[in-house]
Amino acid sequence: MPRRKKIYEGKAKTLFEGPEPGTLVQYFKDDATAFNAEKRDVIEGKGVLNNILSEYFMQGLGDIGVPTHFIRRLNMREQLVRACEIIPLEIIVRNYAAGSISKRLGIDEGTRLPRPIIEYCYKDDALGDPLVSEEHIAAFGWASSQDMDDIVSLALRVNDFMSGVMRAVGIRLVDFKIEIGRVYDGDFQRLIVADEISPDSCRLWDMETDQKLDKDVFRRDLGSLTDAYSEVARRLGVLPKGA
């Protein structure tokens, strides 16, 4: 097979040119990083689990009419996705306080928020993805006000879907991050959910015990990351054979 052209290499994934125009192959690596890559490790099997879990969530979103970049999974580590122009924002939705909001605002981790809170960070590794406001987004032209309406609507739909899916298997969706991209159908622009949705980008707590089943296991040295991600996959019925 000819070697594919690498388009972009991120911390946990690599994007290659896809087989047809307008497509990319998204490869899930085993690399784990935290605190803007100050902490790093290679965790065997993480890529396989995230590939399968992201497929599961993106496909489920597609089934309820939320547009995503996912086309199909190709193998244990790769999926075919639609190429899009990523909006340079990390869109974070929080249902319970944890992580940076707890630190920033002094709210105990696990506190139910009065309503889902959406935050935006500017995607820039060198700056450590700083929190920005809609004023910054508008002033610097990262997204139009129509885009922002669409982003909020997509983020809340993903939150409703993900909260329900996780609750059904006894897991609390504390928060998550998504990325959104633009695709063009002729002159018409549409926004779609891109990147990945996986325990790398969500906080998932067991509803009974508050056990962490997400990347905080790695960030905070709480045990085996693959055990945690496998548990999520097992409960959802998508645990790959041999994992």
Ligand code: C5P
């Ligand atoms: O660190 P913080 O509390 O702001 O993270 C909120 C949510 O966004 C967490 O689920 C975290 O895993 C996710 N996140 C991410 N990538 C980042 C920053 C946060 O997936 N660069």
